Amino acid sequence: MSTLLIKNGTIVNEGKVFKADIFIENEIISKIDTQITVAADKVIDASGLHIFPGVIDDQVHFREPGLTHKGNIASESKAAIAGGVTSFIEQPNTVPNAVTQEILEEKYQIAANTSYANYSFMMGGTNDNLDEVLKTNPRNVAGIKLFLGSSTGNMLVDNEEVLEKIFSSTKMLIAVHCEDEQTIRENLEKAKEEFGDDIPVTQHPVIRSAQACYKSSSKAIELAKKTGARLHIFHISTGIETELFRNDIPLEEKMITAEVCVHHLYFSDEDYKTKGNFIKWNPAVKSATDREKIWEALLDDRIDVIATDHAPHTLEEKSQQYSQAPSGGPLVQHSLITMLEFAKAGKISLEKVVQKMMHNPAILFKIEKRGFVKEGFFADLALVDLNSQKWTVTKENVLAKCGWSPLEGVDFTTKVESTVLNGKLVMENGVISEERFGQRLLFNR
Structure with a gap:
């Protein structure tokens, strides 16, 4: 079993914006609460960050x-x-x-x-x-x-x-x-x-x-x-x-x-x-x-x-x-x-x-257990800094294979810092893991 604890983030979910911790066991969000203190394999301090599905x-x-x-x-x-x-x-x-x-x-x-x-x-x-x-x-x-x-x-x-x-x-x-x-x-x-x-x-x-x-x-x-x-x-x-x-x-x-x-x-x-x-x-x-x-x-x-x-x-x-x-x-x-x-x-x-x-x-x-920050759902999360240092889209930071973007030259003060996929920290502080944890989506129908 792998566990991940995300502390002090501001969650945006189902029409609400609130501060809480998120405890993830294996692929699933097992608990959302204030001041979760359980031991975890990895702890992320999300102070100053917003957590989105x-x-x-x-x-x-x-x-x-x-x-x-x-x-x-x-x-x-x-x-x-x-x-x-x-x-x-x-x-x-x-x-x-x-x-x-x-x-x-x-x-x-x-x-x-x-x-x-x-x-x-x-x-x-x-x-x-x-x-x-x-x-x-x-x-x-x-x-x-x-x-x-x-x-x-x-x-x-x-x-x-x-x-x-x-x-x-x-x-x-x-x-x-x-x-x-x-x-x-x-x-x-x-x-x-x-x-x-x-x-x-x-x-x-x-x-x-x-x-x-x-x-x-x-x-x-x-x-x-x-x-x-x-x-x-x-x-x-x-x-x-x-x-x-x-x-x-x-x-x-x-x-x-x-x-x-x-x-x-x-x-x-x-x-x-x-x-x-x-x-x-x-x-x-x-x-x-x-x-x-x-x-x-x-x-x-x-x-x-x-x-x-x-x-x-x-x-x-x-x-x-x-x-x-x-x-x-x-x-x-x-x-x-x-x-x-x-x-x-x-x-x-x-x-x-x-x-x-x-x-x-x-x-x-009707996607099964995704799209929400919710207990019992897959832990697919984006941790975002809404007040990042200004940065600009350039050919050098575009990851698409084609190597360009229609937004080149546009300045942003918002940045995706980390991404969690199926309970795994697949991008941390802008660095993407070479391990792949993508799963085939299933549908409730």
Whole structure:
């Protein structure tokens, strides 16, 4: 048996901020109380630090297998641990696409051997793999992922009959990327007519427009209501889409939920002038007005989860002209501290950050015994200094394999000092252990 005692920290959990000690036996939090005095194998003095549940990022692309020149499960999960992200749910558009149970299980095997963090992988749906989708085990797979806009890879589901069949046939959570492909193609043709081969990146939110997002997400919601499917819409990027979601019932009762990514809360279309392709994401970063409406929906609980859509590409790939440069960027290392800086600025409370990044992903995916600082739960914790010395994001301190960040040059006065994973101190004072204790996530369903 191994034991860990964390003393004098300020815990943020379930809407409360309070000082307490945490006693951990093996993987589990066994006691939370003031002045715990039992002997332990290791004692951490967390005076001056805030203790958060480990972040659960419900949407990442760690690029393995097939795209490992951009990143792999080891490199990106290590960046996650550095950012206080203890669990991730990875997407199926790797190479080959995870659209059979055999390929999906191969990804789990890679993670079992190499992941620094807890892991789960989405099963991918296509126009012709319903039989494979229906074999998915709800106990140990996070959900089904459908691309209703082609985004990255060849996983566009555009056969409406197939789509309805998937929605009707599974009780598992169906997560969707919503952008209307026809609208995007028409907008792209207009941009080509106007600009030729050298389309400026400022056209990205015009091509992948608010209309394209709304048309797709409203259609998905309509289908979910018709079929009774459990629908989760990834990366909301427009103000108009926020009107599609409810906040008048508890999260546990919602059949339709929504996620926003850090970059859609941080950047606006004005930033294309300085950041260019480095903030090229699908869906696109849109106007400052869209951003404010997304913030409103996040704060009033129409939007349920904050994630990253962490999707690294090489500097060389991102440095191409707009039409060739891929969409996506690395954010998993800096998601928590970015949201905590917003909290320090009064934009959101610490309690709300924890609700959206830790509690709610655990609730809506029904993750077993994670997402809370709670007795009987796995000890996944982030110990954070909210008043650290100022430090700057640079290429040198980015751990993602791609070696860059859209937040380069940004100053932070918030720092993840240590991370606990399954009761093990996997990062202490910024130094990450080379031992790996990541576990496959399980789901109460």
